[in-house]
Amino acid sequence: MNNQNRPIARGFRGRRTDPANRARVPPGQHVTQDFPVLSAGPTPHVPLTEWTFSMHAGNTPLGKWTWAEFQDLPHTHITVDIHCVTKWSKLDTVWEGVTIDALLEAAGLTAPPTAHVMAHCDGGYSTNLPTADLVGGRGMIATRFADAPLAAAHGGPARLLVPHLYFWKSAKWVRSFEFITAERPGFWESLGYHIYGDPWREQRYSGD
Numbered sequence: 001m002n003n004q005n006r007p008i009a010r011g012f013r014g015r016r017t018d019p020a021n022r023a024r025v026p027p028g029q030h031v032t033q034d035f036p037v038l039s040a041g042p043t044p045h046v047p048l049t050e051w052t053f054s055m056h057a058g059n060t061p062l063g064k065w066t067w068a069e070f071q072d073l074p075h076t077h078i079t080v081d082i083h084c085v086t087k088w089s090k091l092d093t094v095w096e097g098v099t100i101d102a103l104l105e106a107a108g109l110t111a112p113p114t115a116h117v118m119a120h121c122d123g124g125y126s127t128n129l130p131t132a133d134l135v136g137g138r139g140m141i142a143t144r145f146a147d148a149p150l151a152a153a154h155g156g157p158a159r160l161l162v163p164h165l166y167f168w169k170s171a172k173w174v175r176s177f178e179f180i181t182a183e184r185p186g187f188w189e190s191l192g193y194h195i196y197g198d199p200w201r202e203q204r205y206s207g208d
């Protein structure tokens with residue numbers, strides 16, 4: 001029996017998951033009750049009066065909303081599980097925000113303009129996603145967590161939420177979507193993380 005399989009090691013590390021929830025936890029992940037903060041840099045603080053969210057494709061602007069205008073867009077509640085590549089998962093997290101479907105509709109777009117998106121954030125972080133993963137109710141710009149305004153450390157005032165991919169794709173402090181025709185890597189993807197990041201296929205690093 002190697003070290004990893006000794007019950008004492010398992011118990012000590014406290015990484016057992018309630019059997020009822022095991023089917024919800026992707027391979028290599030463990031459930032945490034707290035909400036770790038993982039940021040590659042300092043937390044930016046942008047006054048709401050200066051905050052905007054915009055979308056563009058090349059030089060073509062597709063939509064831009066102030067904070068007040070963003071609040072007037074239709075909001076959706078969702079309860080989802082989230083999975084961080086550092087191996088914690090958090091079950092039944094409750095979010096409120098504007099789905100990407102609602103944003104596209106508000107911009108008068110009947111279909112996403114390109115197959116890929118680069119999400120850009122205050123502080124310089126970015127992440128790439130296939131547009132297909134953002135629509136159909138699978139992605140939102142979240143402004144509230146657990147019935148309160150989203151805390152700055154967790155991406156407030158607004159973050160991207162794409163819970164079916166590893167959580168690094170859920171870009172905090174998101175400010176714009178750049179619609180791109182050719183996929184290119186964002187911040188972590190350039191540093192060796194997987195270009196897509198499906199937790200159920202353990203796509204942690206490029207080559208997985």
Ligand SMILES: Nc1nc2c(c(=O)[nH]1)N[C@H]1C(S)=C(S)[C@@H](COP(=O)(O)O)O[C@H]1N2
Nearest residue numbers: 036037038039040121125154167168171172
């Ligand atoms: N802008 C920005 N977004 C980010 C990050 C970051 O460093 N900057 N880290 C990513 C990573 S690696 C993870 S796991 C989650 C962490 O979100 P949390 O701090 O709310 O748990 O945010 C993602 N979004």
Ligand SMILES: [Mo]
Nearest residue numbers: 038084085168
């Ligand atoms: Mo992460």
